[in-house]
Amino acid sequence: MTFADTEIAPPEPPRYVMFWRRYKRNRAALLGLVLFAIVILMALSAGIVDPGDPLRRAGEPLTPPFINWETPLGTDQLGRDVLSGVLYGARISLMIGVVATLVAIAIGVVIGALAGYFGGWVDDVLMRITEAFQTIPNFVLLLALVAIMGSKIEWITLAIGIVSWTAPARMVRAEFMSLRGREFVDAARNLGVSNTAIIFREILPNALPPIVVYASVIMALSILMESALAFLALGDPNYASWGNMIGQGRAVLRTAPYCAVIPGIAIVLTVLSFSLLGEGLNDALNPRQKK
Amino acid sequence: MTDTSAPILDLRQLQICLPKGADRPFALEGLDLTINPGEIVCLVGESGSGKSLCAGAIMGLLPEPHVRVTGGEIRFMGQELRGKTEAEMRKLRGADIAMIFQEPMTALNPQKTVGWQIDEVLRLHTPMNRVQRKDRAIELLERVHIPEPLSAYNAYPHQISGGQRQRVMIAMALALSPKLIIADEPTTALDVTTQLQILKLIRELQKDEGAGVLFITHDFGVVAEIADKVAVLCRGELVESGTTDEVLNHPRHAYTQALIAAVPSLTPPPVKAASDAPVVLKGTGLRKTFAARGGLLSGRRKAVTAVKDLSFELRQGETLGVVGESGSGKTTVSRIVTRLLECDQGSVELDGKDLLAATPRELRALRKHIQIVFQDPMASLNPRKRVVDLIAQGPIVHGTDPAKAREDAKRLLELVELSPAAANRFPHEFSGGQRQRIGIARALALEPKVIVADEPVSALDVSVQAQVLKLLADLRDRLNLSLLFVTHDLRVAAQLCDRIIVMQKGEIVESGLTAEVFSNPQHPYTQNLLSSIPGRDWTPPSLRTDAA
Known part of the structure; x- marks a missing residue:
């Protein structure tokens, strides 16, 4: 009998295979993935199914759905095609969701990483700034920023990013504080690795899983925030966005509820898909949390 | 040693299965083990040999349904433990079978005082009133040789040292005079000097009480110190068992021999010639x-x-x-x-x-x-x-x-x-x-x-x-x-x-x-x-x- 410790176990399947295996264990997450795929398909097919400007007049105003096959989901009070608006709105919502999330995560990671890694006065200063942002209600700050910067779609996206970075910053900071004391960080320091490389190459990859999961939450929240802005008629009027459609549909809510309901369903399903997706990512990336 | 009396614990052909995808189908296979009153049996094995699962199986604390007993008998004082309901097992645990864990800090509740935790054991299992329970708790703390039992009674687990925490664990295990004590690596987290004291304490108390002890360890030094009988586990199989002298000094199985040969001996290397290397x-x-830390509220x-x-x-x-x-x-x-x-x-x-x-x-x-x-x-x-x-x-x-x-x-x-x-x-x-x-x-x-x-x-x-x-x-x-x-x-x-x-x-x-x-x-x-x-x-x- 030998006890040689040097024989290596057979190789594991590649990482993405393991990831997919764990992900698909969660049925709800699979549903989320399907919904997400549908939203993406909607965004991609916007120009193909219904070419032309979604804001143009496409038929008689207030045609109910399933009456005229030129406008399958009906038209609003200005005769704009609801289907076309929903499809183009998917583009805007996804775009805002992705960009605003990237902005929020980027700011959050940098601030959280610096605060968590260096600690001391750096931490104090950065965290007081974060708290200053946290004490102002998100939406009020967003309104103020949009009022200052104007309601162009780029500014709205940036503003949503700016009001959402505090939670990821706190999260990254907590991860960094627990990871910086680990021996592998000491090992890297002992090899003479610079601080920047330790932060971004050693610690950050280990801190990413919870942030990726949280990104899906921010993405859902950004879409909601944009819709809320548009509902208050502060959105960019040059783009068909779901929030705009609901905001305008509100005027005819009693006579033609579909004007508000159809984009509303689109928002609900999109946000649902992101949170289910996030849950699946959580199972796949942090397998040890469950059981 | 009374070998004629009925054994306290008798494991026959115990089999525990592991979930699919584990490195082997069974954590333990065909384990036979007998513990007589007043005997300390050491279960020795390396990590992953299934020794802790054996303790879990006896206590009925396996992470079911993934890991469960699939065959064999667990006889405790002549009764079969397999198939007992959760309520019946709960009565046995603590009262007749007690367990001492490896890490006393995590096994004790950090929010409650030591006294409260001993008191809880007595409250759940005995009809004693509050005054009697307190007297008994302090008596127990005395028996495990904790200096100033009264102050330890009121202390929180973090306020006493690691060795004392382990003593408290032992006091809790002994509270109801169990017939069987399962000690799962009880000294691994302790320093050598403390370890020796705890080993001596376990031995002394076990002699007084006449209980059987199942002592799980990986350390042959500890085995030599405390065991009456030794059972060696290798990947879920019992490869050798016998008296301490037989196993330690005349091991027969190749695995035991290899394990014992791997124990560093206490003979230092030959002295090298006085070196004049730079x-x-x-x-x-x-x-x-x-530096002292602490802020406004946490106390310096x-x-x-x-x-x-x-x-x-x-x-x-x-x-x-x-x-x-x-x-x-x-x-x-x-x-x-x-x-x-x-x-x-x-x-x-x-x-x-x-x-x-x-x-x-x-x-x-x-x-x-x-x-x-x-x-x-x-x-x-x-x-x-x-x-x-x-x-x-x-x-x-x-x-x-x-x-x-x-x-x-x-x-x-x-x-x-x-x-x-x-x-x-x-x-x-x-x-x-x-x-x-x-x-x-x-x-x-x-x-x-x-x-x-x-x-x-x-x-x-x-x-x-x-x-x-x-x-x-x-x-x-x-x-x-x-x-x-x-x-x-x-x-x-x-x-x-x-x-x-x-x-x-x-x-x-x-x-x-x-x-x-x-x-x-x-x-x-x-x-x-x-x-x-x-x-x-x-x-x-x-x-x-x-x-x-």
Whole structure:
């Protein structure tokens, strides 16, 4: 009998295979993935199914759905095609969701990483700034920023990013504080690795899983925030966005509820898909949390 | 010993299955074990041998349904425990079968006082009133020899020492005079001197009570100290059982022989001729105090001096052992000499250059010459990096061409006896010993003059420990390295170190050649330490097998 410790176990399947295996264990997450795929398909097919400007007049105003096959989901009070608006709105919502999330995560990671890694006065200063942002209600700050910067779609996206970075910053900071004391960080320091490389190459990859999961939450929240802005008629009027459609549909809510309901369903399903997706990512990336 | 009376515990053909995808279908297969009243049976095995699951099966605390008993009998005092309902088991647990856990800090509830927790056991299982319970609790604390039982009664678990916490656990286990005590590695987390006291205590109390003890351990020293009978487990199978003398001194099975051969003996290596090799690492007057912390609400805590006035010299090709119990400051020493921790006073000269006074730029260059091997091979390797990148990282940082560094990394893997196929794997795919080899390869990649090894083998199983120690000794001799070897394990120190320094509370109490310190310790602390080594009177029989 030998006890040689040097024989290596057979190789594991590649990482993405393991990831997919764990992900698909969660049925709800699979549903989320399907919904997400549908939203993406909607965004991609916007120009193909219904070419032309979604804001143009496409038929008689207030045609109910399933009456005229030129406008399958009906038209609003200005005769704009609801289907076309929903499809183009998917583009805007996804775009805002992705960009605003990237902005929020980027700011959050940098601030959280610096605060968590260096600690001391750096931490104090950065965290007081974060708290200053946290004490102002998100939406009020967003309104103020949009009022200052104007309601162009780029500014709205940036503003949503700016009001959402505090939670990821706190999260990254907590991860960094627990990871910086680990021996592998000491090992890297002992090899003479610079601080920047330790932060971004050693610690950050280990801190990413919870942030990726949280990104899906921010993405859902950004879409909601944009819709809320548009509902208050502060959105960019040059783009068909779901929030705009609901905001305008509100005027005819009693006579033609579909004007508000159809984009509303689109928002609900999109946000649902992101949170289910996030849950699946959580199972796949942090397998040890469950059981 | 009353072998004629009915056994307290009788396991017959016990079989526990593991979930699909585990490394083997059964955690335990066909285990037969008998414990008679007044007997201590040691269940010995390396990690993953199924010894803790055996305890779980008896207590009915397996993580079902994934892991469950699938065959055999568990007879406790003649009754079959399998098939008992949860309510019936709950009555047995605590009252008739008690358990002592490995880590007393996590087994005790940090929110409740020690007294409350003992009281709870009595409240649930006995009809005693409050006054009686308190008297009984204090009596129990007295029996486990806790100084000032009344103050311990009112203390919270974090306010008493690790050894005392384990005593409290034992007091709780004894509260209802159980027939069977299951002790799962009860002394592994303790220092040697405390360990000896706890072992003596278990023995003494068990004699008074006449209970049977199932003592689970991986340490043959402890076995020699306490066991009446020994059962050796290897990957879920019972390979050997018998009396302590039979198993320890005349092992028959190859696995037991290999395990025993891997136990480092207490005979220090032959004294090398007084070396006149150049001094490569020299520490002078090192001092480190951890500043008082605490704020407005948390209350100030006293500053702790971890190391005071420490000086040492390490010559080329030599191994210097730093030995001490927890809290002696030995790990702080390893962090100071590598400047992972800033020191308050003193100097560390590496090849004549002061490491502690170096500017950040000089320091990065100096780091090449002094590398460290960490204690926990899981925590010290970045889980998101491939092995080849881990090893090549140092040379790349110091300006070696990345392609060449990766080639060298593969060669280093061979040097530490790992297959080059390991290069593209991630750390979690390796066993503990293999990870430690990767850690050693990483330290060697920069071709350092000095390697600081901070408890490099204490997280490893004994057979793996022997192999890693042998590798370290080999590499030291071949590459003419100097080792600063920090350890709490005197057996390991005896085997590897040429000279040792013994530390207590941040100070050196004794230093000298290993052989001299071991044969003729001068300081009372060293004497105490040496006489506390478990199984010091037992010399492992020199069975040479090809395995070890």
